[in-house]
Amino acid sequence: MANNPSRLGKGLGALLGGEDLTELRKPVGYINKQVVSAETKPQDTSDVLRIPVGLIEPNPYQPRMSFDNEAMQELCESIRTFGLIQPITVRRKGEKYQIISGERRYRASIMAGMDMVPAYIRDASEQGMLEMAIVENIQRENLDPIEVAMSYQRLMEECRLTQEQMADRVGKKRASVANQLRLLKLPAKVQHDLKVGLVSVGHAKVLLAVEDPATQEMLCDLIVKGGLSVRQLEEKVKALDKEPSSKQKEDPGTLPEMYYRLLENVGKFFGENISLRRNRDGKGVLTIKFDSDAQMEEFMKALDQR
Secondary structure (H helix, E strand, O other), X not given: OOOOHHHXXXXXXXXXXXXXXXXXXXXXXXXXXXXXXXXXXXXXXXOOEEEEHHHEEOOOOOOOXXXXXXXXXXXXXXXXXXXXXXXXXEEEEOOEEEEEEOHHHHHHHHXXXXXXXXXXXXXXXXXXXXXXXXXXXXXXXXXXXXXXXXXXXXXXXXXXXXXXXXXXXXXXXXXHHHHHHHHHHOOHHHHHHHHOOOOOHHHHHXXXXXXXXXXXXXXXXXXXXXXXXXXHHHHHHHHHHHOOOHHXXXXXXXXXXXXXXXXXXXXXXXXXXXXXXXXXXXXEEEEEOOOOHHHHHHHHHHHHOO
16 A cells, blocks of 8 residues: 555545446345245245235325336436445235335336345235335325325324324324424425425525415415525515505595494304404404303204294
8 A cells, every 4th residue: 555655635536547447336135035926925024025016016005196207217226336225114905015115216217127025025004005105105105295295184183192192103293293284384386385395494494474365375476486595585475574455555434334334243142252253355354252052052043043
């Protein structure tokens, strides 16, 4: 080494001497553990078995709804060169095997021309399968923010989990899960732009502070067309807060008489817990806050008697 000191100063390329190592890296294989049918019983479920692609079916609980073509092609090329290094996980279902996790790897393996896919086989109920699929995807795949939020929501609804339980499942703080779920409250246009990467999660958090959906959409358009940073968006929102809205400009005295009668009649049941907003175009919002089912039941009886 002392006889060739300059060689160390040329980086790893110099140390390798320009040698092509492709031939040294053979695709991984699982030759002696092939499944020929779904009836084959592995001795050990921790074994990696080679399953014919025709015996494998996709996971209906797959939270990922789209796969990036470029990323899939890159994975496909990697599999062609090195094989599928990380096996997928499946469960038996009738005469076939259903994917629990690894659908992206499975699809890329088919693209690469593989007729056998290495897999772990494990037992899983449908609920357990759903949980495993979502948790595995959230932790190991680059789901977009909306896919993550929808996965959280689905797992909470179908498996009846609280936010605390959900956070425990995915190894996140409860506040992080709650903030992710809030993204689903945004208008469809904003959710779309967040999903395809036109706006960031930082932008979305700022938009969530705006109550009016139409304003959220207009601000979203500004982000996309003007390339607003999160900081610039925050300044826009602050400026909007300082401007009197059309609702604030509206003179309460200009409300048609029928609205005053409505407030008076409904106010008999809910007191001050009723508010009404109306713009010059006649559009508005009537809000009623009630304290109990009994209070609402009394109101409904009064309506029925009319």
